[in-house]
Amino acid sequence: xxxxxxxxxxxxxxxxxxxxxxxxxxxxxxxxxxxxxxxxxxxxxxxxxxxxxxxxxxxxxxxxxxxxxxxxxxxxxxxxxxxxxxxxxxxxxxxxxxxxxxxxxxxxxxxxxxxxxxxxx
Amino acid sequence: xxxxxxxxxxxxxxxxxxxxxxxxxxxxxxxxxxxxxxxxxxxxxxxxxxxxxxxxxxxxxxxxxxxxxxxxxxxxxxxxxxxxxxxxxxxxxxxxxxxxxxxxxxxx
Numbered sequence: 632x633x634x635x636x637x638x639x640x641x642x643x644x645x646x647x648x649x650x651x652x653x654x655x656x657x658x659x660x661x662x663x664x665x666x667x668x669x670x671x672x673x674x675x676x677x678x679x680x681x682x683x684x685x686x687x688x689x690x691x692x693x694x695x696x697x698x699x700x701x702x703x704x705x706x707x708x709x710x711x712x713x714x715x716x717x718x719x720x721x722x723x724x725x726x727x728x729x730x731x732x733x734x735x736x737x738x739x740x741x742x743x744x745x746x747x748x749x750x751x752x
Numbered sequence: 753x754x755x756x757x758x759x760x761x762x763x764x765x766x767x768x769x770x771x772x773x774x775x776x777x778x779x780x781x782x783x784x785x786x787x788x789x790x791x792x793x794x795x796x797x798x799x800x801x802x803x804x805x806x807x808x809x810x811x812x813x814x815x816x817x818x819x820x821x822x823x824x825x826x827x828x829x830x831x832x833x834x835x836x837x838x839x840x841x842x843x844x845x846x847x848x849x850x851x852x853x854x855x856x857x858x859x860x
Contacts, residue, residue, distance in 0.1 A: 666847075678796070678839060678851035693847040696753075729795055736846035738786035740807070742795035 633657040635730050635743035642749050648718040649750075652707075653730030653743050660706045660713055661686045664734050669704060669715045672745075673726035683733075684713055720750045754778050754845050758838075758852035764860040767830050773855045775823040775840035784844035787816055787825045790854075791836045799838075800825065827857075835859050 639651035651669075658665060666685035672678050682694040684704045694702050703716040717724060730743040755778040765771045775785070783803040788796035798807045800816035803823055813828040827834055840852040 677853050678841075680847070680849040680851075683847055695848070731795075733843075737784070737843050738798060738801040738841065739788075739796070740798050742797075745795050 633732060633741040635732065635741055637728075637730055637743040637746050639746055639748075641747055642751065643720055644752050645720055645722065645750055647720055648716055649720055649724065649728075649748055651715045651728055651730075651746055651748075652712055653714070654710065654712040655732075656711075658732065660684075660711050661708055663687060665732050666734070666736070667704075667706070667713045668731045668733060668739065670729045670731055670739070671726040672729065675723070676726070679726075681715070681717075722750050724748070725750045753848060754781060754842050754850050756840055756842055756850050756852035758840060758855045760855060761853070762856045762858060764858050765830055766860045767832060769830055769860075771827040771830055771834075771857055773825040773827075773838055773857070775818075775825070775852050777821045777823075777842055780820045781842040781844035783819045784842060785816075785818070785823050786841045786843065787814075788839045788841065789834075789836045790839065796839060830857075832859075 634656045636654045666683045668683040669681040682704045701718050706713045727745045727747050729745050731739040732741040733739050757776045759774045785803045787800040790796045804816045815826045817824050837854045837856045839854050
């Protein structure tokens with residue numbers, strides 16, 4: 632059974648960087664069939680896919696156009712986890728952030744528990 | 753970007769009755785459509801993928817139909833635990849996945 636456990640701060644100041652981690656159990660971040668995603672949810676923007684990392688003989692990343700200039704998603708094979716960094720934060724980045732797994736560019740079968748991140752001074 | 757539009761925004765139904773939720777895509781997504789259920793304080797839970805295939809452990813009272821741009825989620829006989837928010841998601845245009853804005857299913 633795949634489980635995703637998120638960690639990271641819930642309050643970040645404007646203009647700074649959000650950093651979240653998603654620890655994986657029951658699968659490998661280096662899986663050749665899975666992709667590891669970050670999705671956020673806010674009242675104003677709904678559910679918004681942010682980006683993903685995946686391994687297919689080498690590492691790849693894809694990012695949403697809306698955050699492409701500010702986002703980095705990195706795998707950590709030594710800890711079997713992956714991370715999200717989102718910089719230049721504004722209050723509009725306040726949301727619940729989820730990590731999630733999918734396979735083959737499809738639906739999200741496994742989700743983390745969610746982390747409410749508030750951007751405020 | 754493919755825009756997913758769900759209707760209605762809120763649906764009031766009595767327990768034991770049938771609920772029908774709709775999702776429309778701004779362009780064809782073939783059958784690459786999933787439905788999720790979300791309860792307060794929880795992550796979305798996968799119900800249906802491939803427009804009509806129930807995920808593991810999902811009761812048979814949940815069914816999905818449609819292809820192209822029009823999709824429906826039907827809950828045949830509502831149980832108390834089914835009152836939640838439901839989202840559709842397209843994965844035809846991956847990785848630019850998009851979700852609908854949700855339908856809140858409430859007790860009448």
